[in-house]
Amino acid sequence: MIEITGLTKKYGSFTALDSLNLNIDKGTVFGFVGQNGAGKSTTFSILATLLAPTSGTAYVNGFNISIEPKQVRKQIGYMPDFFGVYDHLKAEEYLDFYGSSYGIEANKRKQLIPQLLELVNLSHKRDSYVDVLSRGMKQRLCLARSLIHDPEVLILDEPASGLDPRARVEMREILKELKTMGKTILISSHILPELAEMCDEIGVIDNGKLVAHGSVAEIQKQLQAEKMIVVKVFNNRKKAVQYFEDQPNVSQMDLLEDDESFQFVFNGDSEEQWHLLKEAILQDIQIVSFKEFETNLEDVFMEITKGVELV
Structure with missing residues (x-):
């Protein structure tokens, strides 16, 4: 569905994107992880044909972004991190305007727009002016706008940026629904744990380079030769701690605040x-729980980029 080869973007001596190679299959939800300025928005802008690469190429559903930009635009729905809305239009009028811009006939727009508003949970706001909508509602309206021409690929740059917790949950549920519809979705977010919940694959980009790519579980497995174990005992934590400290392969013992647990x-x-x-059980260590600490996506990102020189 998306094939990226050697994609590079330079501004003078500054390299914003450095020889990116990436393949994303149809129906995949791909999360782009990286700090501000890492190259996420540059990649998305190039794929959306809004920015020309310095070198390299990319194909979207078989169309070359540099040679066939008009065909590429038909394949994608692009939601930038900063987008404009027309405040003096009602939500329904806003979508009708964009539907008309895509050449969708009036009769089809009348059928399509109510369906899109229902998908993004804005049916009750169809007659509301855009300028009175909350930020979360505007985000969802922009998502509906990007779907107006039924694209195969969605490119969503920081769609949860600035949203409150409830609005982020609503956005996440909508994206899950789009995933079931078979859409290929590229999404970036600074709210890293939420990407792990909805993405099939993630790519970690740092200083314009893709430094890791795979499922969250695969990347965690690559990183975690060492595991953090959390233990809770019924009583006599001192005895339990002493036992584990004496065992091979155990290090960095830390006592937790509840007087029963340690890691x-x-x-x-x-x-x-x-x-x-x-052996702990045979030694009569009264263990209530013994579990491996689950590393979240933020931990993965920090571990991958640890020691990388930042600009």
Whole structure:
């Protein structure tokens, strides 16, 4: 669906995007992770044919972004991180304007617009002026606008930016629905844990370079030779801590605040972890819970970019 080869964007001596190579299959929800200025918006703008690459190329549903930009635009719905709305139009009129701009016939627009408003949970605001809508509602209206021509690919640059928690949940649920419809979705967000919930794959970009690519689980597995184990005991935490501190592959012991729990770093495989727990029980360590700490996407990002020189 999307093929990117050697995509590079330079501004004088500054390289905003450095030889990006990436393939995204149809129906995939792909999350782009990176700090501000890492190259996410540059990549999205190039794919949306709004910015010409310095070198390299990309194809969207088989169309070359540089040679066939008009065909590419028919394939994509683009939602930038900053978008304008026409305040003196009603929500329904706003979508009708864009539908007309895409050459959609009036009769078809009358059928399509109510469906889009229902999809983004704005049916009750169809006659409201855009300028009175909340930020979250405006975000959802812009998403509906990007869907007006039924594109195969959605490119969403920071769609949850500036939204309150409830609005972010609503946006996430809409994206899940679009995923079930088979849309290929590229999404960036600074709210990293939420990407993990909705994305099939993520790409970590730093200083214009793709430094990691795969599922969250795959990237975590690559990074975590060491595991953080959290243990809770019924009583005699001191005895339990002493036991685990004496075991091989255990380091960085930390006591937690509840007087019953502690955590440590374990550098071993699953079999060694099982033996560790088994021997603890044989030593009459009264364990209530023994679990591996789940690393979230923020932890993954910080680990991947650790030590990378930032500009």
